[in-house]
Amino acid sequence: MDQRPIGVFDSGLGGLTAVHSLWRILPEEDLIYFGDTARVPYGSRSREAILKYARQDVRFLRSFDLKAILIACGTVTTTSLAALQAENDLPMVGVVEPTCRRAVLMTQNKRVGLIATAASVRSGAYEAALRRLDPEVTVFSRACPLFVPLAEAGRIRRGDVVIETVAREYLTPLKNAGVDTLILGCTHYPLLTDVIGDVMGPGVELVSAGEESAFELKRMLKARELRADERRRGETEFYVSDRVEDFERTASLFLQEDLRHTARRIDIERY
Structure with missing residues (x-):
């Protein structure tokens, strides 16, 4: 058994979808979550800027004695995972491979949306x-650049005309293409599951990058004999790089727990 915590990071709130899944899938594990809320979104940045930010995020998390890191960010996984793995002697799990494996299992007509x-x-x-x-x-494939800032602003509910209009604009071409499976390839997007599901309809399976990466982490920990004592209940610490109040308000809505006065702000530029 290994009681050391797991580090989880994302550009902002999106990684909370992975945290929510980890609480269910690995409830015994301690988590250290970092959301880089001062520099969200990463998805519009250059590859060089994303790698710079990701290296700083990892250096902060490694100030704790971790046993593994979950990169709960599709942008970092797709642009920087290989470099981060080469630079660190610590197991790291990204979101791409496990999410794609699930999508291939789910699709019936071989038409997958991303x-x-x-x-x-x-x-x-x-x-x-x-x-x-x-x-x-x-x-x-479809880039959805407005989804992250809208999710960060808490515009995630059915009946919100702004997110519903944006969702229809982005998703209608994929629905018309006849996809039967849709990969939510950014961990912010499951925050919009209800809105996305309404546009795509009941015949389309939604695959969450956060959930699938949590299952992948569980498999990796078991294979390496790094699981914590399953009889215990893990704890989660939250860190952000901008205002804690904004993070706590939206995070509390999503996680359905009162997170007020639990998050801490850190200066990520020091790392």
């Missing part, structure tokens, strides 16, 4: 993984 940040779509990482897993799959 929504992600502009950087993730440009990287081609999801498409490459899907075609490697099943060359017969046809991938329909």
Whole structure:
């Protein structure tokens, strides 16, 4: 058994979808979550800027005695995972491979949709993984740059005319393409599951990057004998790089727990 915590990071609130899944899938594990809320979104940045930010995020998390890191960010996974793994002697799990494996299992007509940040779509990482897993799959990709700032602003509910209008604009071409499976390739996007599901309809399976990466982490910890004592209840610490009040308000809504006065602000530029 290994009681050391797991580090989780994302550009902002999106990684909370992975935290929510980890609480359910690995409830015994302690988590250290960092949301880079001062520099969100990453998806519109250059590859060089994303790698710089990701290195700082990892250096902060490694100030704790961690046993693994979950990169709960599609943009970082698609642009920087290989470099981060090469630079660190610590197990790291990203979101692309596990999410694509689930999508290939779920699709019946071999028509898979992908929504992600502009950087993730440009990287081609999801498409490459899907075609490697099943060359017969046809991938329909769409960058959705407004989803992250709207999610960060708490515009995630049915009946919100702004998010519903944006969602229809982004998703209608994918629905018309006949996809039966849609990858939510950014961990912010499951915050919009109800709105996305309404646009796509009941015949389309939604695959969450946060949830699938949590299952992948569980498999990795078991294989390396790094699981914590399953009889205990883990704890989570939250850190952000901007105002804690804004983070706590939206995070409390999503996680359905009162997180007031629990998050701490750190100066990420020191790392």
